[in-house]
Amino acid sequence: MGIVLKQSFTNTLILFLGFAIGGINVLFLYIHFLHEDYFGLITFLLSAANIILPLLVFGMQHTIIKYYTSYKTKIEKDGFLIATLILPLIVIIPLALIGTFFYQSIANWLSSENTLIKDYTYLIFITAIFMGYFEVFYSWTKVQFNSVFGNFIKEIFTRICTSFLLIAVYFNWLTNEQFIYAVVIVYGLRTLIMKLYAMYIYMPKLVFKIPANLKELLSFSLYIIIAGSASGILLEIDKFMIPQIEKIAEVAYYSVGIYIASVVAIPTRAMQQITNPITAKEMNSNNIVEVEKLYKQSSINLLIVGGLLFLLINLNITEIYEIINKPQYTKGIWIVLIVSIAKIMELALGTGNAILVNSKYYKIFFYLSLAMAISVVVLNRWLISLIGINGAALATLIVVLVYGVIKIMFIKSKLNIQPFSRNTIKVLVIIAAVYFIIDFWDFGLNPILNILFKGILITTVFLVIIKRLNISEDLNKLFAKYF
Numbered sequence: 498m499g500i501v502l503k504q505s506f507t508n509t510l511i512l513f514l515g516f517a518i519g520g521i522n523v524l525f526l527y528i529h530f531l532h533e534d535y536f537g538l539i540t541f542l543l544s545a546a547n548i549i550l551p552l553l554v555f556g557m558q559h560t561i562i563k564y565y566t567s568y569k570t571k572i573e574k575d576g577f578l579i580a581t582l583i584l585p586l587i588v589i590i591p592l593a594l595i596g597t598f599f600y601q602s603i604a605n606w607l608s609s610e611n612t613l614i615k616d617y618t619y620l621i622f623i624t625a626i627f628m629g630y631f632e633v634f635y636s637w638t639k640v641q642f643n644s645v646f647g648n649f650i651k652e653i654f655t656r657i658c659t660s661f662l663l664i665a666v667y668f669n670w671l672t673n674e675q676f677i678y679a680v681v682i683v684y685g686l687r688t689l690i691m692k693l694y695a696m697y698i699y700m701p702k703l704v705f706k707i708p709a710n711l712k713e714l715l716s717f718s719l720y721i722i723i724a725g726s727a728s729g730i731l732l733e734i735d736k737f738m739i740p741q742i743e744k745i746a747e748v749a750y751y752s753v754g755i756y757i758a759s760v761v762a763i764p765t766r767a768m769q770q771i772t773n774p775i776t777a778k779e780m781n782s783n784n785i786v787e788v789e790k791l792y793k794q795s796s797i798n799l800l801i802v803g804g805l806l807f808l809l810i811n812l813n814i815t816e817i818y819e820i821i822n823k824p825q826y827t828k829g830i831w832i833v834l835i836v837s838i839a840k841i842m843e844l845a846l847g848t849g850n851a852i853l854v855n856s857k858y859y860k861i862f863f864y865l866s867l868a869m870a871i872s873v874v875v876l877n878r879w880l881i882s883l884i885g886i887n888g889a890a891l892a893t894l895i896v897v898l899v900y901g902v903i904k905i906m907f908i909k910s911k912l913n914i915q916p917f918s919r920n921t922i923k924v925l926v927i928i929a930a931v932y933f934i935i936d937f938w939d940f941g942l943n944p945i946l947n948i949l950f951k952g953i954l955i956t957t958v959f960l961v962i963i964k965r966l967n968i969s970e971d972l973n974k975l976f977a978k979y980f
Contacts, residue, residue: 509764523752743885769851
């Protein structure tokens with residue numbers, strides 16, 4: 498776990514800094530500087546782009562992770578990497594032509610409930626291409642076990658640029674409309690920077706050599722396209738569907754709640770940058786013992802760190818919304834709790850998704866992702882109509898819990914490994930106990946001081962218990978090293 502802990506720790510710091518900057522953007526700059534309709538619009542456009550991203554790049558970002566280490570010679574590796582840049586064009590060019598021909602019909606459909614969307618529909622396609630090729634070049638660096646710079650560009654660079662753009666809106670240097678276009682340009686610039694860095698880390702020779710296992714690559718990519726799109730639907734469909742049922746401003750209220758809850762997932766996002774390529778390498782070597790070790794370690798470590806974040810957020814959520822000081826946004830309070838519970842389940846899964854994608858059973862990931870996507874669409878349509886934006890959060894929780902259990906059971910049945918132990922139960926009990934005990938505490942101070950004192954209390958109590966019960970060997974080493 499040496500390289501995993503080192504890069505995961507650095508990536509976690511980057512993600513925290515990125516989320517801090519993003520928090521300033523979402524909880525203050527967006528809310529106070531940008532009209533809520535345009536806040537909802539940019540959220541909708543980026544979510545729609547994320548949904549079609551896997552299709553446009555032909556799933557190459559995952560194909561690189563899975564197959565790069567299976568090639569032995571430099572010529573094979575270089576030919577493979579060049580192919581990952583060319584193959585997406587097979588999808589992008591025809592879709593661009595079809596989209597141009599049917600543009601008005603597509604734009605009218607997307608803007609049926611909110612006409613503001615219509616003039617910006619084409620930006621979804623352009624942004625998705627930028628996002629997709631960024632992920633491809635980022636995967637180039639991941640397979641070289643270099644994930645930190647790409648993580649910095651993805652999590653911090655984009656948010657800093659967005660901060661400056663929002664400030665520009667405040668000073669009337671940009672209009673709300675110009676802000677939308679400027680954000681798309683930032684995503685294009687981000688991709689260019691990632692391309693230059695990827696080629697600095699590893700410059701392949703320009704080899705136009707068809708990979709010997711092209712049929713296998715295409716088969717895997719096809720499944721991953723659909724699985725990736727389905728995963729994108731699971732993550733983004735709520736923000737895509739809300740404007741089809743509710744006013745577009747509701748997306749802004751929902752996005753704030755989702756953003757706060759997503760802080761719980763910071764540890765898994767950080768660790769995945771390095772555990773995914775390592776899992777792929779060990780699966781290619783059929784080293785199930787090492788895969789299981791990583792599976793268990795990642796699960797318990799993520800659960801501990803994510804559990805602490807869950808407590809810090811949900812036990813201070815009232816104060817957080819008081820600081821935001823926008824009454825209409827308090828609609829998202831329940832969204833935070835519901836979605837952060839779903840994030841806890843994702844943390845407990847550890848490297849489970851990476852194991853599925855990089856095993857010979859990767860097709861099941863396709864079927865599960867497709868079933869999850871269909872389920873969340875159906876549940877969203879029903880629950881949003883029934884209880885508004887809280888219904889979108891509830892749909893996410895139901896789908897994540899059900900299919901998370903199915904994934905764990907499938908991996909257990911096929912590989913005879915699972916991520917849990919008695920320590921898993923201990924951590925869940927500690928999280929629940931701290932939540933229900935401290936939930937009733939109120940220092941009666943202003944919101945910032947309340948968060949500060951309650952945060953110190955929660956962190957101290959939680960970490961002392963975790964340390965005393967000796968739940969994680971890896972975290973105990975960190976305690977010993979730094980404290």
